[in-house]
Amino acid sequence: MSSFRKALKSQQKNHKERSQPVFRKHLGHLEKKKDYKLRADDYHKKQNTLAALHKKTLDKNPDEFYFKMVNSQLKDGVHVASKAKGTGEENTEEQRKVMRTQDIRYVEMKRVAEGKKIERLKSELHLLDADGKQKNGHTFYLDSKQEVADFDLASHLDTAPELVDRVYNRPTLHTLESQTIQGAVEPLVIKKLARQRKHQYKILSQRIDREKKMFVIGQKIQTRKDLHDKNKKVKVSKETVNASAVYKFEAKRKC
Numbered sequence: 001m002s003s004f005r006k007a008l009k010s011q012q013k014n015h016k017e018r019s020q021p022v023f024r025k026h027l028g029h030l031e032k033k034k035d036y037k038l039r040a041d042d043y044h045k046k047q048n049t050l051a052a053l054h055k056k057t058l059d060k061n062p063d064e065f066y067f068k069m070v071n072s073q074l075k076d077g078v079h080v081a082s083k084a085k086g087t088g089e090e091n092t093e094e095q096r097k098v099m100r101t102q103d104i105r106y107v108e109m110k111r112v113a114e115g116k117k118i119e120r121l122k123s124e125l126h127l128l129d130a131d132g133k134q135k136n137g138h139t140f141y142l143d144s145k146q147e148v149a150d151f152d153l154a155s156h157l158d159t160a161p162e163l164v165d166r167v168y169n170r171p172t173l174h175t176l177e178s179q180t181i182q183g184a185v186e187p188l189v190i191k192k193l194a195r196q197r198k199h200q201y202k203i204l205s206q207r208i209d210r211e212k213k214m215f216v217i218g219q220k221i222q223t224r225k226d227l228h229d230k231n232k233k234v235k236v237s238k239e240t241v242n243a244s245a246v247y248k249f250e251a252k253r254k255c
Contacts, residue, residue, distance in 0.1 A: 017032045017033070018030075090238070090239045090240060090241070091220070091239070091241065092241055094213070095213070095216070095217050095220070095241070098217050099217060099220060099221055099224075103221070104218055104221045104222055104225070107214055107217050107218040107221060108214075108218055110214050111211055111214035111215055111218060114207055114210050114211040114214060115211055117207055118204065118207050118208055118211060121200065121203065121204045121207065122204070124200070125197065125200055125201065125204065140156065157170070157172075158172045158173055158174070159171065159172055159173060159176075160173065160176065212242075216241075216242060216243065216244065219243070219244040220239065220244040220245075222244075223239075223244045223245055223247070226247070226249075227247070229249070231249050231250050231252050232249070232250040233247045233248065233249045233250070234247065234248045235247055236248050
């Protein structure tokens, strides 16, 4: 029987799909059955998806709530996450990069190095402003209005009137008479030194900010390591850009 079927099949002609007639060439490719099958499958797949979504919408509970609804809203039909009032990013891009690539020992080493550089700069600058004026003031107390009117700051400080505005390197008249002035006295040189001092204060401010950032990153890395502990813990405060999260761990006696 099988040999008969094989012989019968060998005598059959191969089915050939007719091509697009010449006078209909301007209409494009003539769709074959395999093309129709693909198009039909795609159509039915889309219809089934729409029907499933429609059913899911009808079955949805209108009172359903989940916590992401608090921090998201609908804009032009698209869900957009919005930050809650009073909260910000937990980590900056720089913090995320350092925490991914470095460990706590490297961060602590960099923080200690920055701290030493900060102390060295502070000892050189003596915490003076770049223009030679401190933010705090010096108050003099007098007994009467007449004394206030006759008050002379230069004579009270026993120095030259040209040096009254200085808060550092302000010698007395006796020192000026008995010793020679050392250092820059020309206005151009003093301005140049003031610019250099201002630049040094800018570097000091940058190093202080960098040291604070490294301290925060170190705290966050240490907190993540502590979370691997199996003891029960409760989050006291959330993680922010300037501080790590605070957890309260259950007291456990170690024998």
